[in-house]
Amino acid sequence: MENNLLTQIVFYFFAALTVGSAAVVVFARSLIRSAFALLFTFFGVAALYALLGADFLAATQMVIYVGGILVLLLFGVMLTHKLYDLNLKSETFQVWPALVVVLGVFGVLATFMMRTHWHAGGEVPASPTTAAIGELLMKDYILPFEAASVLLLIALIGAAMIVRRRSE
């Protein structure tokens, strides 16, 4: 069962990478450091998807989150601060009450997730999912698929309208 041991090592490595860099995102003083830690969080989540046998989703996560959303957030950081301001600090407030609330939430969630006996249907060996996902999207989920495309179009036009300079 050395395969099993290897899986465990890989899982714990990426779990630590994900949660650790998420903690850096939340607690780092520097905005740029938060943004780059978010890169490792997204990467770790993509690796967890791959471990879960979701190959298409792992690739999608890399392309959209790392290539799209993260770059967008970095643009947001750059455009809303003066560039010569090297130490872009983000102020925090009400840290201790928030920490208490968050630890409470995490305690409750983790306790119930570990204690609940999930009626899991058993796992199946990982196989390529892309074709099956495409078929599901075109058959069972065609209406949400079209709605998502309309949503993207609306968001695109709306975002362009919001940032447009009023020239009149």
Add this chain to the structure above:
Amino acid sequence: MIGLGHYLVISAALFSLGIMGVLTRKNAVNVLMGVELILNSANINLVAFSKYSAGNLSGQIFAIFIIVVAAAEAAVALAIVLSMYRIIKTVNLDKADTLKG
């Protein structure tokens, strides 16, 4: 043996960290990063349940839709942050209190 519970606990940790970011940060872009963490934790949950329910792919489909909505949300939210910066010259959420009586 790695089971469903392990993934759910990671997802709970990401969710809690995301809430921490949303609650404590003053910078609007940083709050957005917290929201992205929360959406990612929901996605891990969906994919984990998808794997441990005999390979039912519905969870992955919903994860894809969440990614779509997250992309749209990030674009619109960044647009709002940018126009807020243009109007009040800061992205500190405490300063955005024009509507306050």
